[in-house]
Amino acid sequence: MNIFVLIKQVPDTEARIRVSGGSIVHDGIKWIISPYDEIALEEALRIKQKSGATVTVVSVGPADATSAIRTAYAMGADKGIHVVHSEYAMLDSLSIAKAIEAVVRAEDVQLILAGRQGSDSDNGQVPLMLATRLGIGLIPFAVELTVGDDSVRVLSEAEGGRAVYQATLPAVITANAGLNEPRYPNLKGIMEAKKKAIDTRNFSELVPSWESMVEVVAYGDADARPKGKILEGETAADKARALVQALHEEAKVI
Amino acid sequence: MRILVIAQEKDGAFRKSSREAVTVSKKLGAQTDVFIAGTGAAAKEASAYGADTIYLFKTSEYDAEMQSRLIAAKVNEGGYKAVFFAHDWYGRDISARVAALLDTVVLSDATQISVDGDRVAITRPVYSGKAKVQLKSKGPVAVVSLRSNSFTIEESTGKGEIVEIFGDGMEPKAKIVEFTPVVTKRVSLADADRVVTGGRGIKEAANYKLIEDLADILGAAAGATRAVVDAGWADHALQVGQTGQTVAPNLYMAIGVSGAIQHLAGMSSSKIIVAVNKDPEAPIFGVATYGIVGDLFEVIPPLSEELKKMLG
């Protein structure tokens, strides 16, 4: 079985994000695989361990964004495809989906796994667009996955409950938190990952003509919250009383 | 300008996020039509918020692929300039499919919106709320998802016409074969006006009941941090934060929550935030409107009493 995992390289979730001149400052940021994509990759590696599979990670990004693929290698991915665009920041979700579509169409892929959303933009559009464009099934928010020879059964978090989805392969599945606990790469994996080749593709060869459907006007600092206050009081009961009074009289929310 | 709002029916009613979306669309001065799938019970309510035409797709099954096709077809046929979704479970599952069918993208999670000629401009938080970005649509149609609770609801008078539309008979590629509802008497996080969240400070599973009881006094949804979910003290569906749900209620109470950046990502646009934590240095106080530095086990009992007195 050929499994493709979509991985996006994003700033570490703990990283401080600075904005300068309407853009995000990239200096000093530690880059990681977006956490949900890491869960998707872990699931692919577990399928590989259980029933044998080739796991290929695909990442669309700027030329220097290879550390996510190296981490994926260290975790156990077999192949890495890096789709490079020199002005990656200009790409929108649709053009990224189109590039991945072009990669996938040239291969024999049974299963495509991705995170439910990237931790930077929280968009979660690419997997859905990819499935829609390929005309194959998409199962969102997976928390449990059973892969058969030509079908997949997935337990997903759904609106107001849990849903079991069934789809024939190929299909796209997005990983939710709770699907698994991703492994840490071991030292041997990390050492080997450094030497492994990355299959680099040129975005403009995959998607010869495209136009961004969104204009990024400017980034800005998050809106500061008004300064809060600590409620004082002798006892816990005094503080509780002060809180209820503030919520009622000042904030008017109760 | 014509806008199509993709609304939702929740327990037979017109969902709060849908009322928000219709209000936003009306405020932008657009002719506002609604697409809604479900039993039809909520369709009539849509006109009370000023919807002009309500396209009702009667169905008891949830087929995201079919709904996406029906919506995209309506957009093409009706010449809509924008399509509004709520940025919740349903919006996340459908909006990007619709955008793909319309050959565009989703401007997602908008907390502000305006119209500039034919183009829609939004502001949205990014990087877990550590920054924000202004985006502008390009192309003939803008697909937008709105962050719940970021826009005020206004009732309007109208007499929207309900027009039934029908499925295309195609089988879904990915089909729901079983559904188990989470049974709760509490409002869901997505719809809640008030949320009470318990963090690891509650110490053990049995104490999550303190959070639920406080939520019940307030008519609030109960939430949890990832630490609490990972410990198995609360269901994952209740997790607030980057890898859980994003909420922005009028009142958010964080009890025994440290305020890790990934948690803040899911709640820091709440209107009023209350933090109860015994550590005065806890980062949650950085976003709190009101803070109580103290032991939650000492604070909750008198707080519950005071709230009961106030709320009757």
Ligand SMILES: Cc1cc2nc3c(=O)[nH]c(=O)nc-3n(C[C@H](O)[C@H](O)[C@H](O)COP(=O)(O)OP(=O)(O)OC[C@H]3O[C@@H](n4cnc5c(N)ncnc54)[C@H](O)[C@@H]3O)c2cc1C
């Ligand atoms: C990729 C990634 C994604 C994540 N996504 C999420 C997410 O979606 N949501 C989320 O919540 N977390 C998320 N986390 C985890 C997050 O980093 C924190 O670990 C988590 O939020 C901590 O939960 P907590 O505040 O309950 O626990 P802690 O950080 O342990 O805080 C407990 C707090 O309770 C206080 N306390 C203890 N006892 C008492 C008492 N008796 N009275 C009053 N206060 C008391 C302590 O002072 C402390 O501040 C994510 C982490 C990563 C790496």
